[in-house]
Amino acid sequence: MKDELLIKFLLKEANEQEKAEVQQWIAADADHKTYFAQFEKIWLASKTLSPNGKADEEQAWIRFKARVAANQSAKDSHSPVAHNSAIKSLNVNYTWLKVAASLVLIAGIWFAYNFFGDQKYTDLLAGNQVIKEILPDGSEITMNKNSVISYATDFKEERSIHLKQGDVFFDVAHDKSHPFVIEIDQVSVTVVGTSFNIRHIKDETEVVVETGIVKVASGNDVIELRQGEKVSIKPSSPQLIKETNKDQLYNYYRSNYFLANNIPLIKLTMALNEAYDTQIVINEPSTANEPINTTLKRSDSFDSNLAKICRTMDLKITRNGAQILLSKNK
Template identity: 55%
Template structure:
């Protein structure tokens, strides 16, 4: 598809055959519709400025032809008939180049656009344009700004993501999670956004967390848990490696409450483990489970280690004390 034919289409100067060609091209792919939408905006702006333009028309037309010749076309170039409109082809081409520059500037400096990265049923690794590497747990979604050379901005919508950020002091790496903002220049850390809560755990370097004007710095081995109604940021030591199970393929408990182990297994296996009473859930366990051992294998280890019994009701699993 040529830009000249699109101009004719906008001016209603296409033949019946050419009109059918353009319509078929528009219906073939949504990206074609997006291109045409941008092209039409440039065209309309160009018509308004055409009368006032002092651009060298012959030179502009040569530049326009050079640009369009580089585009890959899916059909032979259309035969161009003289326009019935009062605007000349050279004037139109000159204005298109002028407005095209304005449009390009808008794309660079206007509202940011983001690219989505979604992990559905399996863990996904994604490398960003600056060399930073993300590992997304299942059922996670992030978006990063298209113009990564100017900004390093990421939005975490949901799920569990490990960030290994490339060092760059001149361009801080910023993650937005609802009302929470996380800023680093080069470090590794994990962020979980689940059930309205946000948890940040730092493995290396320094991470700055902000909420409603409050700021705290987290260092290696520190974390912050931000609830839905949180008004204060409180950091604490991270005491286990359970958060890392989707990367290590291990559930590593280190004097960890059994309730937390059950919660993480529910995330990993999509199970519904519950504990009969809070005192049992608060009891701790120190052991390593293999994710590949499966839910049944790991429940057996818990049962033997903790001296509990397991009761099943369809998909629900209840852990309770032996009487």
């Protein structure tokens, strides 16, 4: 995959065929995902730099592109004509050209260190239990069961985490000189010192902030979340839209309470299925989306909590093998 095409993709200047080519390449291999995530991180970093100086902006951009392309030269050989053509084909927003000179240095160091250096990652799996861990930088994390992350082995210098699946609460140690970055597929979460929860199940990601400020990025879309705010990212709606967090159900694996404050019943049953390894099924959409207000103790038995839900919602239980079917009493 040519870096020129990746940059066009990040700039949202790729046509539909090129978009499909990049997306298929990313999905084809875990190493491709890692490469793209780090590549994207360079571009996102440019947005935090203050444009200054009177350097020739267009020439600075070309030098940046040449440096990025140089990392691919060991595998591919591109003619000067083709390379210059690729550069000229980008209708770059000139605001970003003002920081291109700084990006030349960032790109050279970043790619050399991350893609050709010895950076390694350590896997951390929660298994069948909720676990708490202290990372090498002093940050504390709580992982819901069946959650999987990996973190940079040299974590004090490179505070980088890949969240592969599950629910993880982060209480990040403050270190302004080393931002704490979490990669989830094509989503990036960046913080300095704060606390927040990330849920990543299949292709859906949710970030809920408890304290501080969290920056969430997807492609060229970047938003900041503060205490009590959240963002949900789905393949069907990839745009980052900030919302006020209205319930505490996401926190059940830490608080040990299922707090259902006027939320759809289906959301509560999904949390119970995760916690107790059960298969509650609601076939009636109207029942699944009906709001419920209740508080359940995680320490109570599944049957006890299920009975409380049925009393509250006037439901009956029908069992079909491992499935537990809920429906309205008629």
